[in-house]
Amino acid sequence: MEGQCQCGSIHNEGELGIQYNLYEKIDLQNIKCLNELVEGSGAKVFKSWENRLDHTEFVESDVDQELLFNIPFTGDIKLKGLIIVGGPDDSHPSEVKLFKNREGMTFDEAESEPDQKFELYVDQHGVHEYPIKVAKFSSMHYLTLHFSTNYGAERTRIDYIGLKGEWTPGHRHGVTICTYEALPQHSDHITGENPFDGFTRQIS
Numbered sequence: 001m002e003g004q005c006q007c008g009s010i011h012n013e014g015e016l017g018i019q020y021n022l023y024e025k026i027d028l029q030n031i032k033c034l035n036e037l038v039e040g041s042g043a044k045v046f047k048s049w050e051n052r053l054d055h056t057e058f059v060e061s062d063v064d065q066e067l068l069f070n071i072p073f074t075g076d077i078k079l080k081g082l083i084i085v086g087g088p089d090d091s092h093p094s095e096v097k098l099f100k101n102r103e104g105m106t107f108d109e110a111e112s113e114p115d116q117k118f119e120l121y122v123d124q125h126g127v128h129e130y131p132i133k134v135a136k137f138s139s140m141h142y143l144t145l146h147f148s149t150n151y152g153a154e155r156t157r158i159d160y161i162g163l164k165g166e167w168t169p170g171h172r173h174g175v176t177i178c179t180y181e182a183l184p185q186h187s188d189h190i191t192g193e194n195p196f197d198g199f200t201r202q203i204s
Contacts, residue, residue, distance in 0.1 A: 020049045020083060022163035027072040034068040034107060035061050037155070042069060045161050052085055052126040052160040060087070061147075061156040067093070068110055069145040069161070070103070074170070079137035081164030082130040084120055086150070087157025092122045094151050099144040100137055110146040122151065126160055141170060 023046040033042020037060040044057040061067050086092030097114035099105060115137065118130045137143075143163075150156040 019081065019164045020162040022073075022077065022079075022165050022167065023047060025074050025077065025167040026163075027074050030072050032070040032104070033059060034070075035063065035066050037062045042067070045158050046071075046163075047160065049126075049162065052083075052162060055159050058087065058157055058159040060091075065148070065150050065153070065156045066107060067147040067156055067158065068105065068107055069143075070105055071143045071145065072103075073141050073143070073167070075141070076168045076170050077137075077140045077143070078134060078166040079132045079140060079143065079163065080134055080166070081132055081162075082118070083123070083126055083128065083160070083162035083164075084130075084158065085123060085126045085160035085162075086120070087153075087159060088124075090150060090152040091155060091157040092120070092151055093147040093149070093156050093158060094120050095148050096120060097146040097148065098132075098137070099146070100140050101142045102144050103142050105144045105146075107146075110144070110148075114146070126162065129164075132165075137165075 026046055028043050028046065031043040031046070036042045041057075041059040045059050047054070047057070059067065082096075082098075084093065084096065096118050097110065098116045098118075099110070100115045102109070116133055120130075121128050145161070147156055147158065
């Protein structure tokens with residue numbers, strides 16, 4: 001099935017759907033969405049391709065138009081594509097900035113230069129794909145998305161965020177502490193009155 005978005009391009013929905021499965025590799029329990037009107041609603045927009053047009057679950061901004069997503073992954077990601085389905089009318093976001101491996105970003109920090117930035121089309125069908133600079137977004141374990149404004153509504157609404165790419169297991173392990181005996185201690189090997197008894201039995 002093919003669809004046309006506001007950009008005027010035709011996109012093959014079937015092919016896109018197979019590739020947009022990185023939501024399965026997001027650490028959903030630890031997603032932080034700043035300025036969400038309903039607590040916990042930000043994590044719900046990362047869903048399967050088949051449910052991208054389910055408008056019963058969405059996130060809406062609170063005090064202004066901004067939304068900021070801090071997204072941890074369960075491994076290392078090579079990001080290749082992005083799809084955004086926004087809300088109706090002017091609540092659809094009009095811009096997004098992407099930051100790589102900047103854990104726990106705030107709105108003030110999001111004013112810095114992003115790793116990539118897109119002007120967003122109004123896409124109610126989830127078929128317009130934004131091409132990612134793959135070389136810049138390789139070896140990524142954390143993604144921040146900053147939606148700074150919309151098309152004129154008081155609040156911004158997002159119904160779906162789709163991510164395409166490759167996932168590999170992470171290699172960030174804790175430090176293992178091992179204790180080694182530098183010199184053998186006679187007392188560790190004494191089993192009888194003869195101080196060399198234990199040592200003799202071990203090598204005999």
